[in-house]
Structure formats: C-alpha cells, structure tokens
Amino acid sequence: MPIQFITHKGVEILFVDLSESKTEKRSLELLEETKDIYVAATKKLRVLVNSEGAFINTVVSDKMKEYGKTYFKGKAEKRAFVGVQGLKKLILKAYTVIVGGNLKMFEDLEQAKDYLAE
Numbered sequence: 037m038p039i040q041f042i043t044h045k046g047v048e049i050l051f052v053d054l055s056e057s058k059t060e061k062r063s064l065e066l067l068e069e070t071k072d073i074y075v076a077a078t079k080k081l082r083v084l085v086n087s088e089g090a091f092i093n094t095v096v097s098d099k100m101k102e103y104g105k106t107y108f109k110g111k112a113e114k115r116a117f118v119g120v121q122g123l124k125k126l127i128l129k130a131y132t133v134i135v136g137g138n139l140k141m142f143e144d145l146e147q148a149k150d151y152l153a154e
Contacts, residue, residue, distance in 0.1 A: 054090035088119025
C-alpha cells in the first residue's frame, strides 16, 4: 500500500511511498491520494515520503507546487524525505520554499521515522 498511516515509537506518521511510481500517471495519482488525506486531516500531520526511484517531471513538479500552496501548506507538523537526489533535491528545495515548515532529508527510512517520532 503506497500511502498509509504507520506508527513508530507510538507516533502516527503518514507514509507516502513513491518508490513504485514509475510513470507520470501513477505519480499524479499518488499525489492526488495524498492531497485527499491532507484535506481530510483534522490535526497537523507528521509525513514521511520515500521518493527513491520515483518518477518526476515538470508536470508532476508543477502539480506538487500547486498542491503545496493550496492544500499542504501549514498542514504538516514535520516532514521527512528519503531518496532525494539530483533533480528531485532541487525540486524539493523549491517546494520547501512554497510550503514552508519543518522538512528534513534523510539517507534511510529508520532515521526519518526516528526524527518524526521525536
């Protein structure tokens, strides 16, 4: 299940696993599912995104920025990203400027989960 709530050290975390999104269509579908969870949230979220191997292009990036401004901004208490390299790192930096907030990049999932559970 690519998007689900997990519990780590007693803390609920929204885990968005983009590692299997190998096409523009799938990446946009997962972004839409994530948006729906943000919209329905009644409290600030702790979010873990695994972007290792995820498909990204300008269409996906533009949609991320749009949703970031419209739906995601101010809705996350903490955000952690894993698998961010090259072009994804540049896109994520631009995204962070748009949505603001607390976002960190990690090398592995366990480090990211520990950060979110603090």
